[in-house]
Amino acid sequence: xxxxxxxxxxxxxxxxxxxxxxxxxxxxxxxxxxxxxxxxxxxxxxxxxxxxxxxxxxxxxxxxxxxxxxxxxxxxxxxxxxxxxx
Numbered sequence: 001x002x003x004x005x006x007x008x009x010x011x012x013x014x015x016x017x018x019x020x021x022x023x024x025x026x027x028x029x030x031x032x033x034x035x036x037x038x039x040x041x042x043x044x045x046x047x048x049x050x051x052x053x054x055x056x057x058x059x060x061x062x063x064x065x066x067x068x069x070x071x072x073x074x075x076x077x078x079x080x081x082x083x084x085x086x
Contacts, residue, residue, distance in 0.1 A: 006054045017043050034078050041071040
């Protein structure tokens, strides 16, 4: 039963990646594109966590944590650049 839930959650997460990618391509402002990249990163981190649960591998959680931290710092840097420059 749990495998079916993991599969459904993975399908939903991958399906939500498509509108974020469309917003990345069609975003009229750099802020829209930055938010779209951040959303895609959050989806990727959640997929990594689901893969860790599905495959019973704890190293995927560590990878997701590092990827999330790097993404956070990157989004803060881009937001600061868009706000007033570095």
